[in-house]
Amino acid sequence: MITVEVALPGRxxxxxxxxxxxxxxxxxxPHIPGRQVLVVSNPTVxxxxxxxLRATLQAAGLRVAExxxxxxEVYKDLEHVAGIFDTLxxxxxxxRCTVLxxxxxxxxxxxxxxxxxxxxxxxxxQVPTTLLAQVDSSVGGKTGVxxxxxxxxxxxxxxxxxxxxxxxxxxxxxxxxxxxxxxEVIKYGLIRDADFLHWLGAHADALLQGEPQAxxxxxxxxxxxxxxxxxxxxxxxxERALLNLGHTFxxxxxxxxxxxxxxxxxxxAVGMLMAARMSxxxxxxxxxxxxxxxxLLRRCGLPTQAPAMQxxxxxxxxxHDKKVLDGRQRLVLLRALGxxxxxxxxxxxxxxxxxxxxxx
Amino acid sequence: MITVEVALPGRxxxxxxxxxxxxxxxxxxPHIPGRQVLVVSNPTVxxxxxxxLRATLQAAGLRVAExxxxxxEVYKDLEHVAGIFDTLxxxxxxxRCTVLxxxxxxxxxxxxxxxxxxxxxxxxxQVPTTLLAQVDSSVGGKTGVxxxxxxxxxxxxxxxxxxxxxxxxxxxxxxxxxxxxxxEVIKYGLIRDADFLHWLGAHADALLQGEPQAxxxxxxxxxxxxxxxxxxxxxxxxERALLNLGHTFxxxxxxxxxxxxxxxxxxxAVGMLMAARMSxxxxxxxxxxxxxxxxLLRRCGLPTQAPAMQxxxxxxxxxHDKKVLDGRQRLVLLRALGxxxxxxxxxxxxxxxxxxxxxx
Numbered sequence: 001m002i003t004v005e006v007a008l009p010g011r012x013x014x015x016x017x018x019x020x021x022x023x024x025x026x027x028x029x030p031h032i033p034g035r036q037v038l039v040v041s042n043p044t045v046x047x048x049x050x051x052x053l054r055a056t057l058q059a060a061g062l063r064v065a066e067x068x069x070x071x072x073e074v075y076k077d078l079e080h081v082a083g084i085f086d087t088l089x090x091x092x093x094x095x096r097c098t099v100l101x102x103x104x105x106x107x108x109x110x111x112x113x114x115x116x117x118x119x120x121x122x123x124x125x126q127v128p129t130t131l132l133a134q135v136d137s138s139v140g141g142k143t144g145v146x147x148x149x150x151x152x153x154x155x156x157x158x159x160x161x162x163x164x165x166x167x168x169x170x171x172x173x174x175x176x177x178x179x180x181x182x183x184e185v186i187k188y189g190l191i192r193d194a195d196f197l198h199w200l201g202a203h204a205d206a207l208l209q210g211e212p213q214a215x216x217x218x219x220x221x222x223x224x225x226x227x228x229x230x231x232x233x234x235x236x237x238x239e240r241a242l243l244n245l246g247h248t249f250x251x252x253x254x255x256x257x258x259x260x261x262x263x264x265x266x267x268x269a270v271g272m273l274m275a276a277r278m279s280x281x282x283x284x285x286x287x288x289x290x291x292x293x294x295x296l297l298r299r300c301g302l303p304t305q306a307p308a309m310q311x312x313x314x315x316x317x318x319x320h321d322k323k324v325l326d327g328r329q330r331l332v333l334l335r336a337l338g339x340x341x342x343x344x345x346x347x348x349x350x351x352x353x354x355x356x357x358x359x360x
Numbered sequence: 361m362i363t364v365e366v367a368l369p370g371r372x373x374x375x376x377x378x379x380x381x382x383x384x385x386x387x388x389x390p391h392i393p394g395r396q397v398l399v400v401s402n403p404t405v406x407x408x409x410x411x412x413l414r415a416t417l418q419a420a421g422l423r424v425a426e427x428x429x430x431x432x433e434v435y436k437d438l439e440h441v442a443g444i445f446d447t448l449x450x451x452x453x454x455x456r457c458t459v460l461x462x463x464x465x466x467x468x469x470x471x472x473x474x475x476x477x478x479x480x481x482x483x484x485x486q487v488p489t490t491l492l493a494q495v496d497s498s499v500g501g502k503t504g505v506x507x508x509x510x511x512x513x514x515x516x517x518x519x520x521x522x523x524x525x526x527x528x529x530x531x532x533x534x535x536x537x538x539x540x541x542x543x544e545v546i547k548y549g550l551i552r553d554a555d556f557l558h559w560l561g562a563h564a565d566a567l568l569q570g571e572p573q574a575x576x577x578x579x580x581x582x583x584x585x586x587x588x589x590x591x592x593x594x595x596x597x598x599e600r601a602l603l604n605l606g607h608t609f610x611x612x613x614x615x616x617x618x619x620x621x622x623x624x625x626x627x628x629a630v631g632m633l634m635a636a637r638m639s640x641x642x643x644x645x646x647x648x649x650x651x652x653x654x655x656l657l658r659r660c661g662l663p664t665q666a667p668a669m670q671x672x673x674x675x676x677x678x679x680h681d682k683k684v685l686d687g688r689q690r691l692v693l694l695r696a697l698g699x700x701x702x703x704x705x706x707x708x709x710x711x712x713x714x715x716x717x718x719x720x
Binding site for chain 1: 480517679
């Protein structure tokens, strides 16, 4: 088992990574203060993993209730979080209860937001079951829901007390979702770790084929990067913003096409490539480096072409992004492979760059 | 002007108290980081004070939008907080915007919760316009909304960056609401300050008549007590729970009668008297002390009789209270005037006490 410590002052928590952890009550119990647990999941994941997890918790004497969210990003809204509150109250869950997220990023974001708000905050545990959630959303405490006018506009910073990553669950993950998770893995290489990017180039095929050893290694390195960034900047005042590489473009794609038709990781993959092209336009990356990234994304089963959208479409969605401050667009761009930076871009430069990229 | 500092580590903020502060841009501006302000209010308060506040902010070059909530505790729910998010997004408010609550406790709780969740947290300023909000809810960072199954079940701890108390606004406050505010003022005396309780006995008539000097004094002492408790225990792990004197009974009254028919302070007044009677039953208060409290509440224009409710009604509502931990009811009771304590009470003792109190 690999353990990555997220050493936040006063709220440090471990990320345990290995095959078979769903059955490990000894890892879960030290992080459950009361006797009540609400497992939040969705029908797809619950059909596979609810029974064993419930058995693990009940064998330890805990009272376990469950709440299933409909499957998909389109349901990641305030109304469906309200449904979690209804269940928490119907089950008489008290302030010392634990909300446990068993699922992908959507389940984790919504369960975490519910845990942040229920009785002004109860204990929260993440058991992420997609690669994307394992390497990204389950670590770092960002929770929340979408609004018709923009992604993740409503939420809270809520750190879990434990992240339990059972790599065995990836065996049942659809290949398309595995690929989407790899987009965020590649991101850590792009913004922080050129060596890791090189390693990914050498192991892309193994990863996409679900080779357990390669995946565990990629997850551990990713979690270490994520944890380091979160510790340095929990509330996204500075360095943490670099994790948004590709996300501003990606959110525009996701929003424009309607949540759910593009997977988050797929949109981020295209968004990272767009950011890389913009960095190339500014003279910071070579054409070869951008082509290398495009090749890596493709080998990881990821899209490299934006959907049919105009430059104005991007700009209009991007104007709602949280990275807009007093009207100026802030973008994460690459100064080199393994080194990212937040750059303020004026509307004209962005428009010209979008025109070039979209008609390329 | 009296200033009470709430010295929370890293998030210290001032409470300014004086007549005429709504016009004081110099006090507001140091606490507004961006250029966008959403003032959240209700039609009653807005009709009186929106124009002058807006003028103050606009004169300082800020862009001011407003969102009016319907007036009343019955609307303090997640759905109406969603309306604030809609306005924030429709107005393109960014992460550096400020949400300013202009109103009573309901406006402050909802605006504060919206500020806590919008883009995972934006700047928040409280301008409380009721006595209750000035001495209680605007200080300390508790925000949130009710759920059909219980009060304040959904919320966040969100500290304001400034609390601006313009005592002149109390001149337009209905007498019934002034009285309701006095219930919380009396509470500080009961739990922490027997001298203040004595002072309140001597000034009850002046306070209920709205005598400015007496009110300013009562507000300042109350805010100092509230601030001291919040600093000692921001997240209500210990001492802060003492502020809930009378609230567990009070919430049962409010919930049973339907939010809004009893004012919060009225329910707390009866709840404090019920707690005092229970303390008397345990031998901690004398019959004279309880009669003295009843007299003080009456002179402050507050009710001293519970509505027509059975013991079982109380117990069923109280079972949903946040102070229930693993099934045991925790109550704040008085060990003496000026000294409160959290006590765990079993269901039988509570039932017997309720029977006696309700049939007394």
